[in-house]
Amino acid sequence: MAYKMLKHDVYSVGAVDWDRRLFDELIKIPDGTSYNSFLVRGVDKTALIDTVDPSKTHELTANLQKLDVTLDYVIVNHAEQDHSGSIPKILESYPDAQIVTNSKCKELLKEFLLIPEEKFLTVNDRETLSLGDKTLEFIYTPWVHWPETMATYLKEDKILFSCDFFGSHFATSDIFVTDEAAVYTAAKKYYAEIMMPFRINIQKNLEKLKDIQIEIIAPSHGPLYNNPEFILDAYKEWISDDTKNEVIIPYTSMHGSTKKMVEHLADALIDKGISVKPLNLAVTDIGDVALALVDAPTMVIASPTVLIGPHPNVVYATYLANALRPKLKFISVIGSYGWGGRMLDQITGMLTNLKAEILEPVIIKGFPKEEDFKKIDVLADEIVKKHTMLK
Incomplete structure (x- = not known):
């Protein structure tokens, strides 16, 4: 999948997996999926936010080469390998890049991918990282759906890179949601199969986002939301105690x-x-x-x-x-x-x-x-x- 610009010096550089039909050897995904990865280029530093599934590493690296970047940071919101699995190959190509994540995620990445301690820059909840004219803020969102998950907020452009939060297994060539009905069903199924056990935690994490100005929600799977209220309102409904008259x-x-x-x-x-x-x-x-x-x-x-x-x-x-x-x-x-x-x-x-x-x-x-x-x-x-x- 070719890279696409979201805003000035902000690009989607991930991959669409049109053919995948089973996720985690458990979840059927009839509409395929995507592994969304994002590049943010500041005047001083450049950051890659999440990588892709190892099967699609070549697409990610091709996009980075086309953009002719020098990576300073690789932000890791979640250690699961459909997000982090390409990190070793990225570090081979960009050996000076630092891995930026929280302490829990760092320990998992060290275990899963054997990344040495000295490669990490550990950040705390609501800590920021300057790229020069762009600022990344890290927001802990634990148990969405693992204990180490976090989101990254690009303050100047008001983009929330939410990782699995708000995601959907829905392959499309469109960068933003165009078919709201289809994406609603895919996102609801994604919530049901992955997020629902953590409903109380999601309520708390939604509360953390309520005062943040968001123009784009960019999850790690599925299309992006340039109408954030569409998916935010859906999640508020799904996690509420309200039910339908249904058996x-x-x-x-x-x-x-x-x-x-x-x-x-x-x-x-x-x-x-x-x-x-x-x-x-x-x-x-x-x-x-x-x-x-x-x-x-x-x-x-x-x-x-x-x-x-x-x-x-x-x-x-x-x-x-x-x-x-x-x-x-x-x-x-x-x-x-x-x-x-x-x-x-x-x-x-x-x-x-x-x-x-x-x-x-x-x-x-x-x-x-x-x-x-x-x-x-x-x-x-x-x-x-x-x-x-x-x-």
Whole structure:
């Protein structure tokens, strides 16, 4: 990807990865991603803000060569290697450059990339670094999403280089957001899968940014925001305690019994004015489950019994929900069994991180009968009552 100018002597020099479809061997990214890196050239000094994934080092170095720069500093906002992995190659080309980061990040970089101690310049929260006519301010943003993360603010140009904060896995040739709807969904999914467990920390970090004048937010993945309020308002909504009148039902059904229960519950809730998202785990990307968890106050987990426990798909979805710590208020379990088991106990035992109230489960033997449907109706009525109390 060719370099692009953001403002005078400020350039985007990173790379777009059009073909990547899996991140951290875990997260599906159907729209690809980018590794955003930025060059800030002052009258006295020049700084590179973050690098790129090692697979794209050649694109970064080509852009730097085209700009004919002499690097004095490499600012590292985050030690994860999609940001820092090109540092060793950069230091080979620019051996006099110093690595500028915080103390926690420094220790991780020394471990991950074997960078010697003498290469580092350690900065504190809100400390500044002058490039002559441009000033970089470092803002600690811990647990977004690692303990050492920080952002870099270019004061004169009012650009916040936010690293993973506000990012999206969305490959595009446009430097700024042009399709707000598409980027909103990508950014929300990015938040759901990566940031949601740290919702309280993100609230604190957003508070740190409220008095800073920002004209451009430049994250490390996805397009940049020249309308910062677009993504700032979205994050404020996602991290708030507010929820929608919605129930998500992640489920798997082997022989139709559990599916019939899900269909009956969904119909009963829809009839009572509640939005429902049944998520068939046999065909649904687990990232879509994470996305649905951002806004929902209620999750009903539905599973058949496999041997003595829940279906493995349900185990994975339950583990994910527990790990992501969404703002769920209520949880229930429905499902079926043949000759016995501990499916319910195992599912509820996996939800220790969540502070949600457990509503009366409905676990049946065999195919659901009339009395079973009545129990599901009772559960639907209870969910409606709980949602009414949230308004």
